[in-house]
Amino acid sequence: MGWTYLSREALARAKAQMDEESMGVRDEIGFLTIHQRYADRFFPGTSVLHTRARYIIFVPWLFEDLAGLTGPAAVRALRERERELAGRLKDVGESQVIGGRVFPKPSSQPPSTVYWNALAVWGILRPRLDGRTISRAQAHRLLKSAGAATDDDGQPLLSFDPPFVPLPERPDNWRGGHITLRLATAEAAFLRERLAQLRRNGGHELSLLARLVRTEAAAPPGMWAAEARAIAGPDQAALVRAQQAASLAGVGRAVYDALLERILETDDKRETSTRHRDHLAAIVEEHGAVAAKLDVDALEADTGALPLKLRAVLTATKDWIASKSWNPAPLFGVYAAAEARKGPRARLALTPNGRARRLEWSSDEHGLAGPLHYRWEQVSTLLNDLADAE
Template sequence: MLRQAAKRTRTKRAPPIEPALGWTYLSREALSRAKAQMDEESMGVRDEIGFLTIHQRYADRFFPGTSVLHTRARYAIFVPWLFEDLAGMVGPAAQRALRERERLLAGRLSDAGEAQVIGGRVFPKPSSQPPSTVYWNALAAWAILRPRPDGRTISRGQAHGLLKTVGSPIDDDGQPLLSFEPPFVRLPDRPSNWQSGDITLRLKKAEAGFLRERLAQLRGNGGRELSLLARLVRTEAAAPAEMWANETYAIAGADQGPLVRAQQAASLAGIGRAIYDALLERIVEIDDKRDISTRHREHLGVILAEQGPIAAGLDIAALEADIGSLPAKLLAVVTATRDWIAAGSGNPVALSDVYTAAEARKGPRARLAPTPNGRARRLEWSSDEHGLAGPLHYRWQQVSTLLDDLADPE
């Protein structure tokens, strides 16, 4: 059942009612798989070699609770408000009511001219990834959603149940018959236009202060140090121009070294993706004997010149100390790619075996494989339509938007 729930979380087209999507508790492993899939899909790539492992681990270390599906900070307050508005409802009725409230919110935000509305593109249809799905992990990580007694994240169904319990009958002395903490911490007051009228994604000052207080306490690196996100929030400034800006390094504290390695790994992964695409073009042309452009092979030279000097300095042992041991085949790819960059060859053919072995984890979907399945998968691949490879971004665009929202409330 858990696998089924995780699979539904990843599905882009969802049926009108999805009981397993939010109402069944997902294990941490299932959530991690779903999160990685969302990262992959939102980045517009298939992660053939496994570089998104590096992306996700560094992003989770630096920016806990964030997701590539995040848009604006105010959703982290909108979602708890929506749940509290439905206090007293549980089960399928609560699910349907929440889905409808999220759908209507998307319409109101779109009518107000907002451009980063979750569900705005499909309105008046409901979104398959509504705000309560997209931000649920953030609410837990940012200590807005209280954990279960065992420390795990409560499900949306459990949150509705707790909200109903909070309003339980009282005894003759006016005391609740049963006492439970509500699922959410005390939230900022709702604005007068919360239920109807124009509403935007710009934070109010009290809302920004509430989120800043929560985010400023976030820990990274196993809880031993303040996270980079917490340090950035504490500056109360808009986002630096880029993740690798001097302002970022100046406040990074214990994350200065990992930040350097994260940039090196981002560059190496960008080159690695370009190597994969170049190898694929070559196989199509030479082994499959089909006409194909040299677009990705030419791009390999460009990205190698841009990112190679950064990637060549990567200390792989230190990288694993930062984010944990890499899977064996990914480690082999990272090591071979760094050594290949340092050697200055420029010809990716020497990396064919290690890249083919790493992609084998895809089974029959692997494209580099010299098999009938590999040939069939290559027939589905279009060099001209496939995006050019670039470095990992560690969700910096989403983090930048979050910081800018906090720095500019109304």
């Protein structure tokens, strides 16, 4: 099982699940839709599982080192090389090592999985003739084909485009010795050249990530900082709406938790704390004013049409904030309707299934709700890695 590459569809499902888990809670109401769409607009190719920028170069180097292998042999060899790399990085004290926590076991989400989409989006992995992203198995086959048949001078008899664009030179310590996650100057220049060309949603406008990379500076102090807004160009208004949407989703997630806590107490007759109900008041105090400014029509113009039940939640939550009632009970119907997409897994449902799902939920163990983050932590690390190259 560990030696089988996932299909594109399976990887897409896994990506969605990992994004949900990164939010600290399951995405019961659908706020993750907003998170993913704005994150992909501003920072194409990024993922919540990205750690350090140098992995985007490590992965194609690993593949090229294994040229000649295909099928299960290539999968096994890559798995072992990625495991060894995790150990070498841990040995020098790196703290953001993919697979570092489980070493010496191999990671279930190795760098070649985590960064494959970025390799394609950032123009390092060549696309197929039909424009689709090649799979890792296809990359192994292309690398084998590229060196398979040569003439007397060692030149290939047939022309094959290798899967990766020309890469920076490998350092002397690539095959052995101490290696770190700090980019070399040439590696940073290689990445900057590609990231600086990234367009928003495949269109003509530069993405916010490209604009940030072009400054050649470290990351701004926050996604909403004046420095980020100043260079956002045509995305300035969308960036303001993204902040408003992030705050509204944070309030909405807190509303969901407060409603659930209330049902446990009033309908299920279970003793529970008021932790999430207290937090709702705090998050409305901190984020309510910004959240209430969101224009939902303009949000959809930025991100595309939202599911109708999610749109209803956003609108109702905005109205609830404006009412200053602080009692989330009037929102129960619209939130329960949105969560109904989860079927028997819905916790707000006043059914035997809903009650069974609520038995699995603990108020004290469940994380407190917060705003959407749009992968800013990962983007900040990427920008700082580029700025700190040596």
